[in-house]
Amino acid sequence: IINDILDFSKIESGNMAMEETAFSPRTLIESVAELLGHRCFEKGIDIATYAHPRLAGQILADEGRVRQVLLNLAGNAVKFTDTGGVRITATPDADSTFIRFEVADTGIGISDDALPKIFQEFTQADSTFARRYGGTGLGLAICRRFARGFGGDVTFEYSDGTKGTCFRVTLPLIQAT
Ligand code: ADP
Numbered sequence: 001i002i003n004d005i006l007d008f009s010k011i012e013s014g015n016m017a018m019e020e021t022a023f024s025p026r027t028l029i030e031s032v033a034e035l036l037g038h039r040c041f042e043k044g045i046d047i048a049t050y051a052h053p054r055l056a057g058q059i060l061a062d063e064g065r066v067r068q069v070l071l072n073l074a075g076n077a078v079k080f081t082d083t084g085g086v087r088i089t090a091t092p093d094a095d096s097t098f099i100r101f102e103v104a105d106t107g108i109g110i111s112d113d114a115l116p117k118i119f120q121e122f123t124q125a126d127s128t129f130a131r132r133y134g135g136t137g138l139g140l141a142i143c144r145r146f147a148r149g150f151g152g153d154v155t156f157e158y159s160d161g162t163k164g165t166c167f168r169v170t171l172p173l174i175q176a177t
Helices: 002-012 025-043 063-079 127-133 139-149
Strands: 021-023 046-051 059-061 085-092 098-105 153-160 164-172
Touching: 021 025, 025 046, 025 063, 025 085, 025 098, 063 085, 063 098, 063 139, 063 164, 139 153, 139 164
Parallel strands: 046 085
Antiparallel strands: 021 059, 085 098, 098 164, 153 164
């Protein structure tokens, strides 16, 4: 929580320097899934990744922050899913100008009422969730600021009681190799 708030105040004060490194998006999503693997095993849910063949090489982006965004989204997905699982995918758009990371789960979903507020700081979909699931309500706000700082965005794709929830992170795609 302290790290969340520190990150947040850094973004607010414009003190967040972006670091561009070459890394493999496939390895990145695999490592995020691996970090959450034990929690998934304990909950009895699946976690899977898929990277499009056109993303087999390395890309240029701020790996640490992209990891933080994906870990935040995937951590939420695991937190709010009790049956089924979580899928993290990386795909390029048709002309390879953007990379899309998607984190989809088969969890409890987000109600239409809560939806307009989830990207606001310190907001949770249901105030009773804080007690049940923990969290500060800062995660999604930070994810969106990071992504927008990279010239991308974090968007909510869908949610319903039976399908679960899907978030998408879009970033400019710069191939390094
Ligand atoms: P928190 O620290 O509470 O997780 P976030 O900003 O990451 O804060 O998320 C805000 C709220 O959005 C969460 O408290 C939860 O109500 C809702 N939410 C986020 N991701 C999901 C998800 N995958 N499934 C269901 N609800 C979600």
